[in-house]
Amino acid sequence: MASPYFIIFEKTFSMRLPELSDIQAAHSRIRPFVHNTPVMKSQQLNELFNCELFFKCENFQKVGAFKFRGATNAVLSMSAEERLLGVVTHSSGNHAAALALAAAMNGIKANIVMPENAPVVKKNAVAGYGAEITFCKPTLQAREEATLMIMEKTGATLIHPYDNFNVICGQGTAALELLQEKGDLEIVIAPIGGGGLMSGTSTCVKGINKNIQVIGAEPEKANDAFISFTTGILTPSINPATCADGLLTSLSELTYSVIRKNVDKILTVKEDSIIECMLLVWERMKIIIEPSSATVLAVVKENPGLFKSKKIGLIISGGNVDFRKLPF
């Protein structure tokens, strides 16, 4: 029987927060497998918003989202024994595709639990990477039960979409590349769903330069991070309903802890702003970004006073859109 001391040690160990050096190590590990995505600018948008915007374009990442960074780091961090038994996850989409591809590239079997109502483009992507898909009802409980069943049956390792140290460190490498290319940013904004990207981003940015402000962007209609951050009590979303389908998930204890430590501010944005900013980027920059990514520009649009004349890095999380179900 484990002693109380051992249990506390376990807990402390599992809650070690990532540091810049963990993200740098992740970057060395995943660099041969991921795209160093371009940092794009738009004179038109700079003029429109009276600031200098630098878009780190993870929509051009493999599988069309930053999630490939975290999934790749998690897979590459597994032992040889673990690899033989495969991986499993539940995800509404981008993490699913990311893990499927990262596993396939390393000869590892991937089992993916997806809600029945996931966007078609995301289902197709996962299937295309050769993963085994198990569909479930679109509730957290149904997902978790299906995942647990696969773990018990196969011995596969769970790679959680965000409540995972290695995943978080992988996600932080996007900000690392952004600051390597553009070191004089004054503010970095990233979207918050489950908090994996924001945890990695904020850890990286503050590790490099404490004076750079880190701001989280969250839909008003899925504002669990805003509420948790403001009240100091981890509070999951109840029935979140936003067009930003990548941001429906709630913070975990781990991501909440990192965000409390490293993020300066969380700002929520309206659905209208998200759609307007998505269209603005499509129209002016000619690149496809998904609604979740548009939240970062929506923060700038809704708070002009905060950002005037600033140099701002925006993490564009992905570009996977179901074109037959557009929100406009």
Next chain:
Amino acid sequence: MASPYFIIFEKTFSMRLPELSDIQAAHSRIRPFVHNTPVMKSQQLNELFNCELFFKCENFQKVGAFKFRGATNAVLSMSAEERLLGVVTHSSGNHAAALALAAAMNGIKANIVMPENAPVVKKNAVAGYGAEITFCKPTLQAREEATLMIMEKTGATLIHPYDNFNVICGQGTAALELLQEKGDLEIVIAPIGGGGLMSGTSTCVKGINKNIQVIGAEPEKANDAFISFTTGILTPSINPATCADGLLTSLSELTYSVIRKNVDKILTVKEDSIIECMLLVWERMKIIIEPSSATVLAVVKENPGLFKSKKIGLIISGGNVDFRKLPF
């Protein structure tokens, strides 16, 4: 009174066909004003079509289309006296925006005749660049009458969207940059509407290397160039009806002559293919291209035997899409 000899000389002079050196001169002239747009690749599309595709992304050009190259070259080729009186054109959209911006950047007044039913995004763009817009019925006759009226009233110089030597030379600079970056292409494909882009492209490619095949892409439902090229008789389209709204225009005598001389083949594509290929590029490459641009990929899709294992340059003409009127 002009002698018959003089009239013949005039005719011959006005029909001088562009050469590579004209395109090189245009490039030197416009280079400070235009973007050297990226050449993009997609592993997924290469695998899907069994060839190596190199996309010259003029959707990232200023005003979102290659047309800015031709318009800029035309404006920069005007005399000081001509500049004082302004420019005028009729265009369904991209050339209109291009000329408006090129003129504005050089302190020249632009008068633009547009059909009432032009896409909203294109009307807004033209207005945004400060041009004076005259709306007309969507017929060639109505456009030409309105244009003529403005020319008589203001003395403005007509910058035709494609039946213009300097415009053609400007359009050819996209292919010039493509071959500067990727010299070992075996095939170059560009769309054909009025033939300005194809004239410039084919002149440039054949001037650099006669062994590179030059192929024109045209919608089956606006196939005047295909018919003219095949029959040897310049034959305008009657009621063309394609989703590729940039390709509704017909060849002029000048573009027809250049294309007859320099193009190896014209292939027509179905509407379904155009839409499918547009979606493919949006989905896989995460960039916005307009239906007219998708014709070049549709040519590859519809003729797999012709392109297997080849290195193919595709001129992506633009990315101006009315997102509230998508063809899917």
